[in-house]
Amino acid sequence: MGRKFDIHYLLDFLPKLLSYLHITLFIVAASILLGLVVGFIIALPRLYKIPVLQRASQVYVSFFRGTPILIQLFLIYYGLPELLKLVHIDVSRANVLVFVILAYALHSGAFISEAIRAAVNGVDRGQVEAAYAIGMSGYQAFTRIVLPQALAISIPILANLVIGNLKDTSLAFTLGAMEMTGKSQTLASATQHFIETYIALSLIYFVISTILERTFHYLERRLLRHEKQVAEPAVRYGKRRLWKRTLITRLEKGG
């Protein structure tokens, strides 16, 4: 199993793997952006309590939270072409990345919809009432008052989701997508230096997720600047912490 450990290979593999970093990041960015759209569509029926759709979105969220991402990847890879065949669209020549991004988008869409729901519910009810009182329409109140505040609340959860998504993309190689992990597989089996490859790959993932974490932390502090001006900072902070705790309980993925 493999050859003797050789540090030179590690240094040699780092740039080779880094040249595939943009594909990994592209998967993450595209799936999170798509996931935000999906999440919004899924969250709205539950926020406004629309009868039948509310139930449907519950089932959607339950399914995507209740099955492993690996299974979802395969389901979409094999299932989507069959579904599209019904409407006479041939996707057999489509790039595998399309399926990968779609799978991650649907998966993170479920988590994002929960985050949006929790964050919107986390905005004080009085804010919406005040918006209505000065004559805003429902749409105006949502986009101008609720959304900016909800965004700030949801940043820590979103950060968790993005980092989780980054780590999940390491599974895309199972469909044959050529991102960092896919490249590492070919590098490792070509040179038989498995351990060096995976150490290099882990280092890259570690650095990227640390950078992401720092960025989101900074973003959160910026978006919550206004909170500092509130009279009783200790009380406000405590309230926010409580929210954070309940949110993260529902949203953090182990592993």
Add this chain to the structure above:
Amino acid sequence: MSLDPGFIWTAFLSLFKALPNTLYITIVSVFVGFIIGTAIALIRIYRIPVLYPLASAYVLFIRGTPMLMHLLLIYFGLPIIIDGLASALGLGFNSTVIPLIGFAYISFSITAGAYMSEVVRAGILSVNRGQMEAAYSIGMTTPQALRRIVLPQALAVCLPNLSNNLIGMLHGSTLAFTVSVVEINAQAQIVAATNWKFLEAYIAAAVLFWGMTILIEQATAWLERRINKYNRGGVA
């Protein structure tokens, strides 16, 4: 659409063969992970000298890298270490004695340990300081107070998080197929490839996982209600 509904049921039944492996991996990794996590959490809360930075680095690294990396690093790295030690010390065995599922146990326990430590730490920190002081004032030692007073309460607080972790590890166990352990995902691949019916096999696997997840969620909700009984307000 060329979907064969009957085969979903056939595949579903054959997946049960692999269910024990999935459950073993999940239970072992969560159980060992919980022990590691509690130790790490205590080290970090009490800031025990040398161990504190090590524990922090461990949690930071594991949480910053994908679970697949841990599995592959253990799978390819551990044999090198064991074989090196065995030949250096002249022990009579080598890494081939470790069963494949052993690698999954070890690496997923390490993964779970890091995530659990955060959960347990949050739980312990959420217990009121007065509880610890009250325990000291009636003459308990720190280990006694921790074991009898703080940890039971912390456990109740972090139950939802623990269940989330359990579900995460259940879903994570699908990765074990990369080191050729036949758990549900691997079994689905086998069934799919031998019958050339991929979609049906994965639908069956998804349904099985969905069912197990809902079961865990329901059990947690029930347990939460029970555990928090002492905690309700009122007089009766």
